[in-house]
Amino acid sequence: MTTSCNNIRVVVGIDFGTTYSGFSYANVANPSKIEANDDWPERKGEFKTNTVIRYDNDLELVKWGFPALAEKSSRRRSAQSNNSSKVAELFKLHLGKVAEGDRPPLPTGLDPKKAVTDYLREIGKLIKNKVSARWPGLIFHKHVRIVLTVPVEYDEKIRAIMRQCAFDAGLILTLESENLEFTTEPEAAAIYCLENLNEHPLKVGESFMIVDCGGGTVDLTVRTLLPNTKLSELTESTGEFCGSAYIDKEFKKFLARKIGKSTLQLIEKKHYPELQYLIQHFCTNVKILFDGNEETWRSKELDLESVCPIMLQYVNGEERAALEESEWLIELDFETIKHFFDQVIAKILLLIRQQLTDSGRDISAIFMVGGFSESKYLLHRVRQEFSRQVPYIAVPSYPVASVVKGAAIYGLRMDIIKTRVLKKTYGIELYRDWTHNDPLDQKKIINSKEKILFFKRLAKKGTEVNVDQEFKNTSWPSHPTQETSIFEIYTTNAEDGNNCDEPGMKLFGKLELDLPDVNLGTNRPVEFTLTFGKMETRAIARNLTTGSSARANFKLEL
Incomplete structure (x- = not known):
């Protein structure tokens, strides 16, 4: 690879996630000041935006991020109204080792590599604007190192595809550029936790586990704290497709039983943004709030007529009769929501148990990071299962930004990682x-x-x-x-x-x-x-x- 790293003045960490993405940046002259971007198209104050793209019929990009995803429907809107746009989400899963039948649908003719490239190009434009506004005169392809996070299950060939996409997106000037580096998502999170050790009781020689709970994947790694604030990898990192998006998938299965499987498939095909608006409504008002406490939890109602009125045009037969009788209200009681979560959390607990077994030594702490780690119910289940074996289980500050900030720290101090498995x-x-x-x-x-x-x-x-x-x-x-x-x-x-x-x-x-x-x-x-x-x-x-x-x-x- 070409050597151009002696001129690096700024480091940018990019957390290109399955459901949400973000970036952070720092100047090498002031490495302690790492800023996570919170200014996105049509949304401010959040560290990430949706990993979603909306295309026109010619597969030309129309919108990206949050504006591309959710759209509230109108009952007056014709059944053909949304055929002029095509939404692509969860396209990152097409790069991973997901079974063919479990891969999310993409718009006809869309290559997942094109979707990845298009998204990286758009977030790259925003990154370049932020960097040039902060440090005028800086030459992006000469002075900026990019650290791109990837799931642990990505092998070298998939990382090579990601490098090609980054090059095609204009993030690097040559395919061989050393201004692009990779780190895994849990490794970046481990580095972030390492930089905040004063908050946690961890000593040199002790080992800790990072459980990075994202939207699509949950990735784990066990690291040992070495002298001079460095890390070694104790066990082979592992990961599985059991992130919070799979709770949404369980909700869709539930919805299919209420309105009919073929009806849901038709709405998904013709009115994808409106369906996603309904799912986002579920996430905001149900999934994020669920804490697993049956004594205090109150059943939730979804008003389909209000949240997704376009759906009323398609429901027929017994399903329509039942929904009309309930005035288009769907009840989500405690056991139903708990079932959504338990199907996914069971896989996460199994991953943690396997890592504890493979480590062959005492683990002093488990750090839960990523957006899904903010689930009170998930944290409760992990502590319930492993608190006797691991004395310290915690969610560090700003868990959503842990990976993206850790990526920037790695770009500033690439010697922080001593060994890998x-x-x-x-x-x-x-x-x-x-x-x-x-x-x-x-x-x-x-x-x-x-x-x-x-x-x-x-x-x-x-x-x-x-x-x-x-x-x-x-x-x-x-x-x-x-x-x-x-x-x-x-x-x-x-x-x-x-x-x-x-x-x-x-x-x-x-x-x-x-x-x-x-x-x-x-x-x-x-x-x-x-x-x-x-x-x-x-x-x-x-x-x-x-x-x-x-x-x-x-x-x-x-």
């Missing part, structure tokens, strides 16, 4: 001598010698690696006249492997290195190096005879 096993495909114990059909004759391809492990899953730690292997040409050396890098979730075509092996990257000086025969060593620690793994092959080198190219397909 590898999520996969890495290796390369090489030749070795074939033996009679090897499969006969895999034998290859190279330069009159019997050879076989095998998986050469370089780094094992679960290994705690230092930032910029290198794993090397030296090899030689297979035959004297070989003019190029091709390295194929593979990953697996297993701890090792025998060959690269066995189940679970995936091609991670590929590079090709020229091998001149054939007069030297096979005496032309090549050093292959994988460098870990930062969020983007680097792979380089170097010809030790000539000094030339090549960098791996990674596939970008979804």
